[in-house]
Amino acid sequence: MNFRLGWRNIWRNPRRTLVIMSAVIIGIWSMIFLGALMRGITDQMVRNGIATLTGHIQVHHKDYRNDPVIENSITEPEAVEATLNDILPPGSRWTPRVRVNAIASNARHSSGITLVGVEPRREDKISFVAQAITQGRFLKPVDKNGIVVGKALADKFETKLGRKLVLMSQDTKREIASRAFRIVGIFRAEMEATEKQFVFITMSAAQQMLELKKGISEISIILSDYQEVDQVTVALRTALSATDYEVQSWQELLPMVTAILKMYDGFIFLWFLVVFIAMGFGLVNTTLMAVFERIREFGLLKALGMKPWWIIKGVLIESFFLLILGMAIGNSLGFLSIFVLPSTGIDLSSLAEGMEFAGMSRVIFPIIESKDVITANLVVFVLGLLVSVYPAVKAARFTPVEAMAHT
Amino acid sequence: MSIDVKMAWRNIWRNPRRSILTISAIAFASLLLVFMLSWQFGSYDTMINSAVMIHTGHLQVQAKEYEEKRNIRLVVPNPDAIGRILEQTSELAAYTFRANAFSLISSEERTYGTIVIGIDPPREARVSTLKKLIRQGNYLSADDSNQALVGKLLAKNLNVVLGDELVVLGQGRDGSIAATVVKVKGIFSSGQDEFDRSSIHIPLKYFQDVYAMNGAVHEVVALGKSLEYIPEIKSRVTAGIENMNQKDHLVVLDWMELMPGLIQAIQMDLVSGFIFYIILIVVVAFSILNTFLMAVFERTREFGVLLAIGTTPGRLTKLLLTESVSMTMVGIVIGIIAGSLITWYFQVHGIVFSGAAEVMRQFGLPERMFPRLSVLSISIGSGIVLVITLLTALYPALKVRRLRPVKAMMSA
Numbered sequence: 001m002n003f004r005l006g007w008r009n010i011w012r013n014p015r016r017t018l019v020i021m022s023a024v025i026i027g028i029w030s031m032i033f034l035g036a037l038m039r040g041i042t043d044q045m046v047r048n049g050i051a052t053l054t055g056h057i058q059v060h061h062k063d064y065r066n067d068p069v070i071e072n073s074i075t076e077p078e079a080v081e082a083t084l085n086d087i088l089p090p091g092s093r094w095t096p097r098v099r100v101n102a103i104a105s106n107a108r109h110s111s112g113i114t115l116v117g118v119e120p121r122r123e124d125k126i127s128f129v130a131q132a133i134t135q136g137r138f139l140k141p142v143d144k145n146g147i148v149v150g151k152a153l154a155d156k157f158e159t160k161l162g163r164k165l166v167l168m169s170q171d172t173k174r175e176i177a178s179r180a181f182r183i184v185g186i187f188r189a190e191m192e193a194t195e196k197q198f199v200f201i202t203m204s205a206a207q208q209m210l211e212l213k214k215g216i217s218e219i220s221i222i223l224s225d226y227q228e229v230d231q232v233t234v235a236l237r238t239a240l241s242a243t244d245y246e247v248q249s250w251q252e253l254l255p256m257v258t259a260i261l262k263m264y265d266g267f268i269f270l271w272f273l274v275v276f277i278a279m280g281f282g283l284v285n286t287t288l289m290a291v292f293e294r295i296r297e298f299g300l301l302k303a304l305g306m307k308p309w310w311i312i313k314g315v316l317i318e319s320f321f322l323l324i325l326g327m328a329i330g331n332s333l334g335f336l337s338i339f340v341l342p343s344t345g346i347d348l349s350s351l352a353e354g355m356e357f358a359g360m361s362r363v364i365f366p367i368i369e370s371k372d373v374i375t376a377n378l379v380v381f382v383l384g385l386l387v388s389v390y391p392a393v394k395a396a397r398f399t400p401v402e403a404m405a406h407t
Numbered sequence: 408m409s410i411d412v413k414m415a416w417r418n419i420w421r422n423p424r425r426s427i428l429t430i431s432a433i434a435f436a437s438l439l440l441v442f443m444l445s446w447q448f449g450s451y452d453t454m455i456n457s458a459v460m461i462h463t464g465h466l467q468v469q470a471k472e473y474e475e476k477r478n479i480r481l482v483v484p485n486p487d488a489i490g491r492i493l494e495q496t497s498e499l500a501a502y503t504f505r506a507n508a509f510s511l512i513s514s515e516e517r518t519y520g521t522i523v524i525g526i527d528p529p530r531e532a533r534v535s536t537l538k539k540l541i542r543q544g545n546y547l548s549a550d551d552s553n554q555a556l557v558g559k560l561l562a563k564n565l566n567v568v569l570g571d572e573l574v575v576l577g578q579g580r581d582g583s584i585a586a587t588v589v590k591v592k593g594i595f596s597s598g599q600d601e602f603d604r605s606s607i608h609i610p611l612k613y614f615q616d617v618y619a620m621n622g623a624v625h626e627v628v629a630l631g632k633s634l635e636y637i638p639e640i641k642s643r644v645t646a647g648i649e650n651m652n653q654k655d656h657l658v659v660l661d662w663m664e665l666m667p668g669l670i671q672a673i674q675m676d677l678v679s680g681f682i683f684y685i686i687l688i689v690v691v692a693f694s695i696l697n698t699f700l701m702a703v704f705e706r707t708r709e710f711g712v713l714l715a716i717g718t719t720p721g722r723l724t725k726l727l728l729t730e731s732v733s734m735t736m737v738g739i740v741i742g743i744i745a746g747s748l749i750t751w752y753f754q755v756h757g758i759v760f761s762g763a764a765e766v767m768r769q770f771g772l773p774e775r776m777f778p779r780l781s782v783l784s785i786s787i788g789s790g791i792v793l794v795i796t797l798l799t800a801l802y803p804a805l806k807v808r809r810l811r812p813v814k815a816m817m818s819a
Contacts, residue, residue, distance in 0.1 A: 015704065019697045026693045030686045067564065069517060101564075103511065103520035109478075110509055112520035112605065156476075168511075170518045271683070274439065275690055281432030282694025285425060289701045292422075 002310075006317035013290070017322065020286040024326025024380065025333060027279035031272050031376035032334025036366035038271075042264050043367050048190050049254045051128040053097070053116065053198070055220035056229050057236065058253055059084075062246045064217060070100050070172055073215040074245070080219060083239050088232065091224030095122035096216040098206040102169035104149075104199060109157045114197050115167055117206025126222050129187050129200060136161045136185035143202050147181035150195025151188050161186065167199070171211045179209045268372060272379045279380075280387050287319060288391040298395050299403020308396035315395050319388035327377055338366045411722070415729035422702075426734060429698045433738025433796060434745065436691040440684060440788025441746030442778065447680055449754070449779035451673050455634060455662065460536045461597050463665050464628035465637050468644065471658050473625060474665070479508050479580050482623035483657060489627045492647035498636035502629040503530035506614050508585070510577030512607060514565040521561060522606045523575060525614025525624075534630045537595060537608065544569040544593035552613045555589040558603035559596035567591055573607070579619035587617045637661050684788070688795050696799045699731060703803040710807055711815025720808035727807060731800030738796075739789045747785065750778050 010017045050056060059080060064072040074080060077096055084094055098117030103110055120139040124130030129148065130138045139146050147165055154160060164180050171177040181201060189195045207213065223232060233249040240247060251258045291298070298311055419426045459465055468489050470481035483489060486504045493502045506525040511518055528547040532538040537556070538546045547554055555573060557565070567573065571591050579585040589609055596603055615622060629644075631637050644659045663670045703710075713723060757775035 016701065019700055023690075023693050023697055026690055030690055034683070034686060067566070069564075101519060109476075110520070112509070168520075174516055176518060274687065277435060278432065278687060278690040278694060281428055281435065281691075282697045285428040285432075285694070285698045286701055288428070289425060289698070289705065293705060 002313060002317055006314060006321055009314075010318050010321050013293075016286070016290055020283065020290070020322050021326040021329070023279050023282040023286070024323060024384070025330040027275050028327055028330025028376060028380055029333045029337070030275055031380075032331060032368070032373060033337055033366075034271060035268050035372040035376060036334075036338050036368045037364065038264055038268055039369050039372065040364045040366040042261055044364060045257055045260065046250070046254075049257045050222075050250055052189065052191075052194055053099075053127050053129075053220065054250050054253050055094075055126060056223050056226055057221040057233050057247065057249050059219040059221070059236065059240065060217070060246045060248075062242065062244060065246060065248070068099070068101065068217070070170060070210055070212070070217075073098075073172075073212060073217050074219070075213075075215045077214060077216050077219070080240065080245065083236070084219070084221070087235050087239055088221065089223065089225075089228060092221060092232075093122070093125050094219055094221040095119055095126045096203065096219050097123075098203060098210065098212060098215075099217040100169050100210065102167050102199075104153070104157070105166050105168065106157055106159055106164065111153070111156065111196075113153070113167075113199050115169060115206065116198055116200050117203045118200055119203045123200075126220055128189065129198075132187040132189060133185045134188050136183070138185055139200060139202050141202060141204075143184065144205055145181050146184035146202065146205075148185040148187055148200040149183055150198065151186050152192045152195035153199070154183070154186050156196065159183065165199070167201070167209070169210060171209070172215075173211060177209050177211070179205075181205075269375065272376055276379050276383055280383065283384060284387045284390060287315075287322075287388055288394065290318075291315060291391045291395045294395075295398055295403045298398050299400045302398065303400035303404065311396040312389070312392040315392035316385060316388055319385060319392075323381055323384045327380060331373070331377070335368065338368060341366060411726055412729055412733075415726055415733060418726075418730055419734060425698060425702065429695060430734055430738040430741065432691055432694045432698075433735055433792060434742035436688065437739045437742025437789045437792045438746035438749070439687065440792065441743060441780075441785050442750050443680070443684070444784035444788050445750045445754075445780050446776075446778040447676065448781060448784050449777050451676075452634065452779065453776055454673065455669065458666060458669055459630075459662050461599065461602060462535055462537075463662060464534055465631045465634070465662050466629040466640060466644070467660050467665060468627040468629075468648070468657055469625065469660060471656060474658075474660060477507070477509070479578065479618065479625075482506075482580065482620065482625060483627060484621075484623045486622075486624045486627055488651060489644075489648075489657075492644055492651075493627070493629055495647075496640050496643050498632050498640050500630045500632045501530065501533035502627060503527050503534045504611055504624040505531075505626045505628055506611060506618070506620055506624045507626070508577050508614075508618050510575050510585070512561075512565065513574040513576070514567045514571060517565045519561065519564060523577065523614065524606050524608045525611040525618075525620075526608050527611045531608075534628055536597070540595040540597050541593045542596045544591070546593055547608070547610055551592065551610050553587060553589045554592040554610065556593045556595055556608040557591050558606060559594055560600060560604040561607065562591070562594050564604070569594065575607075575617070577618065579617070580621065580623070581619045583619055585618045587613075684791070688791060691792070692795045692799045695796055696802065699800055699803045703727070703807060707810065707815045710810055711812050711817075714810060715812040715816060720810075723807050724804045727804040728797075728800060731796065731804070735793060735796045735800075739793060742792070743785055743789055746788075747780055750780050750784075753778050754780060 059074070061072040061074050088094070096119065098115070100115050102113055102115035104113045105111070118139065120130070120141055120143075124138060133148070134151065136148075139148055147167075149165065157165070159165065161183050163183055165183055166178060166180050168176060168178040187195070203216075207215065223229060229249050233247055236247040301311060302308070468483060470483055472478075473481040490502065490504075493499055504527050508523050509520065510523045512521050512523070526537070526547070528551065529549050532546065541556070542559060547556060557567065557573075562568070565573070569591055573589050573591065575585070575587050575589060577585045589607075611624070614620065629640065631640050638661070641659050641661050648654060648657050648659065710723060714720070754777055757777050759775050
């Protein structure tokens with residue numbers, strides 16, 4: 001009964017209802033749309049971080065993260081691999097790598113880089129590099145002397161495909177090992193810093209050059225479902241003894257990204273509140289006016305014996321319908337405006353360097369997160385009802401005589 | 408006060424509750440914009456200055472192409488001549504000379520490839536924060552020779568402590584082998600991992616001997632008294648270099664060219680900030696439009712009467728616009744005052760980002776940030792709010808003109 005009354009009441013003056021609803025619609029739309037944009041930015045950041053050799057989980061020698069030198073390698077990878085086979089959920093992929101600091105040089109230039117020894121067949125399912133080759137090809141397992149370098153590094157060294165590049169690093173016996181490689185492929189990355197930092201050779205070449213035997217520096221794991229990361233990390237930690245190994249999830253491996261994610265969570269919530277306040281003024285104002293317009297009516301109701309509480313309930317039910325309708329339309333508009341955005345994302349190439357400075361990527365794909373949608377709607381709904389209490393109480397307070405005298 | 412203005416003013420206060428709410432919405436929007444813009448502008452200055460002070464400086468004189476190629480042979484052969492030009496520039500705070508070479512650094516057990524930087528200790532202390540970043544040991548003194556300052560992360564990677572020896576192996580300017588042994592005199596930490604991991608600093612004189620620099624340097628680094636003077640200093644130094652007939656050989660680079668990422672990060676922040684503001688203003692504008700519209704609906708009868716007794720539609724529009732303008736102005740003034748007060752409070756006390764400390768540190772930013780009130784930050788925001796509200800007010804004000812007196816008087 002109350003609900004039917006409320007529903008009919010709001011359509012007694014459709015123009016007013018539409019005006020109030022438009023405020024709710026715009027508010028919700030902006031929350032959903034901007035929330036999705038910001039999530040798109042952070043999601044891309046996480047993806048880049050994970051694809052740039054991090055993976056979801058990594059296993060290292062326990063001292064490697066603190067002191068990434070060749071001595072702190074996993075000397076018996078078989079034991080770890082057996083554990084991984086046992087514990088990882090089906091669909092997970094993983095690859096071993098050798099990763100040490102080295103110096104690359106050619107006739108004209110030299111520079112500090114990170115040498116990464118990979119198993120080509122497995123690496124191409126884990127990290128970005130195999131897909132990012134723009135000239136030449138990725139490594140093959142048989143490439144004894146092949147090396148893949150970033151475009152920026154190749155430019156800096158004034159070199160190109162087919163030219164020689166000498167790598168120098170410390171081997172397990174603390175001697176300087178050096179070896180010449182030939183550039184077989186050039187990759188591009190989202191970030192220039194990545195292109196300058198990493199060079200890739202085959203695992204066997206790296207192990208041979210550094211006298212590692214079968215030793216490796218890290219194992220990078222990608223799970224089929226990233227939401228299982230925490231759980232799997234814990235499981236691995238228990239299975240692999242902490243005296244020998246360290247298991248870390250991407251949140252720990254990329255503290256900067258994790259920190260930015262947290263910051264954005266705060267931003268998004270703050271943004272919701274700000275939008276709500278801006279919208280709330282309009283909401284209160286229009287509801288209040290709608291109430292004042294109907295002073296006579298409320299007075300009459302009261303004269304007929306309606307309790308003040310019922311009137312409050314009546315006005316709140318009207319607000320409820322307005323909010324629900326506005327939210328429904330606002331949400332659909334929000335989703336719609338995100339879906340009509342080009343599937344190529346929003347290209348920010350002109351600002352690429354600035355994005356890079358902040359560790360972000362060149363193209364933003366908006367992402368709708370259910371968490372944000374729920375928060376946005378909750379904020380609007382709860383606060384919206386809360387601010388409607390004021391006009392509702394006002395309506396309940398009119399004394400019958402005073403109200404009915406009002407024209 | 409003309410009769411119209413008086414009427415508008417009284418109309419506003421006929422329904423004080425509604426007017427106060429509308430004014431609050433406008434005040435809230437301008438308050439927020441004043442604060443946010445002051446905040447953005449304030450953080451840019453902090454960002455630029457702290458990034459610049461770690462190492463880069465406001466301005467550098469280098470050999471052409473040195474910035475891209477970092478080749479040891481691309482030198483500034485006569486740094487003192489550049490120094491003389493800089494000394495004649497009054498807006499300059501300080502300047503120093505530096506030389507860089509990529510070399511192999513070995514401790515007893517480890518070897519890393521890093522940049523060796525030759526610095527002029529007393530001068531460097533005035534240009535960069537290096538001296539203040541020393542966490543262990545001491546800064547270099549003017550007469551040190553084979554002493555070095557090492558970044559904290561590099562020291563950890565090399566596994567060295569104060570007093571340990573490092574073997575430096577590189578290539579000199581003339582192509583000869585440059586080799587020496589230096590002692591760790593101090594360990595610095597800037598918080599920026601990249602900087603703390605990749606360089607050691609030795610005295611410039613000693614660097615010039617070891618790398619056969621023959622008195623030359625790679626960078627003349629200058630710091631202006633303030634950011635605004637940089638273009639002025641740049642043109643003066645460029646002119647000075649032209650007078651020396653070194654134009655084809657030397658270039659003057661300012662911080663925007665030395666750190667293109669920084670200026671683009673700022674541009675991006677500005678752009679994304681403006682997207683936010685625009686959406687915020689759209690939301691506020693809708694709020695305001697609603698109240699204006701409702702006010703007009705409510706007063707249909709009244710307008711009918713006014714028209715019937717001979718008020719021209721033009722005058723009615725003017726009346727309504729006067730009402731909106733007055734409300735907007737009151738709202739904006741309140742917003743500016745409240746916004747300035749809040750901003751001023753934080754300008755004095757600063758804002759601490761406890762959660763974001765890690766992020767800020769990597770950008771070389773202090774944890775406490777200060778917004779900065781300026782004419783610009785106050786006027787931009789309130790200007791936009793003013794324009795948007797006036798545009799919003801136009802719609803109901805023009806709608807009134809189409810009212811038919813008889814029909815309007817009949818409505819409830």
